Amino acid sequence: MSTHKTFLVISALGRDHPGLVNDLSRTILEQGCNIEDSRMTVLGGEFAAILLVEGKWNTLAKVENALPELERSLGLTITSKRTGERERNTDKVPYAVDVIAMDHPGIVNNLAGFFAERQINIEDLATNTYAAAHTGTPMFAVHMTVGIPASTHIATLREEFMDYCDGLNLDAVLEPLKS
Known part of the structure; x- marks a missing residue:
């Protein structure tokens, strides 16, 4: 059956x-x-x-x-x-990425480029804009789930990602996906 x-x-x-x-x-x-x-x-x-x-x-x-x-x-x-059914890739580890920054063009493209260069698949992505408390500054938030190859050294990737985001003035978190 x-x-x-x-x-x-x-x-x-x-x-x-x-x-x-x-x-x-x-x-x-x-x-x-x-x-x-x-x-x-x-x-x-x-x-x-x-x-x-x-x-x-x-x-x-x-x-x-x-x-x-x-x-x-x-x-x-x-x-x-x-x-058909989605193929489950057991050699990928799911991670959550959260980024917050003052709103400006190119944030999603920059993040997508970072992960694409490392052959990391973006599996889910959501963004939204909002006004910062007190100041009303336009803010931009990104939440995504990525599939990181199991062979990737996570500490190195995290360090590269944080340095990359710091260079773009983005506050970011990269952590294992919690079920």
Whole structure:
């Protein structure tokens, strides 16, 4: 008996209004599928979602067939793509990276470049801006999860990362991911 799961990745983007998550999740549930993982947020005035939907091949087909009507009724742009299970890479160690700095262009690109040069995969990334307490200074925060090759000397990497961030005036933390 196969335990191979089948998935559908759905992305949705459109003007934000109440009820979007309810309608989107209800449609998936009514077709006999389950949301296994998701990210949903409002960016500017736009609702943005990316969902990993799990189901049998035929129930995923029902979701795919329901998407055009859902797109029309909710005023969203929806795309989808079939995918398989994620390969678990046992030679990668998950680490959390948190960076805070005064907001300025290029922070994400600089961080991505640091990790890309070292063949370290960014597996999850979220950013946000906010006003600093008391001063109102525009601040920028980055939280990411990276997969560090097990062969990497962590103390050396941490030292290189901290020096790199100090050079860019970024406050940073690199620590093992806590479950």
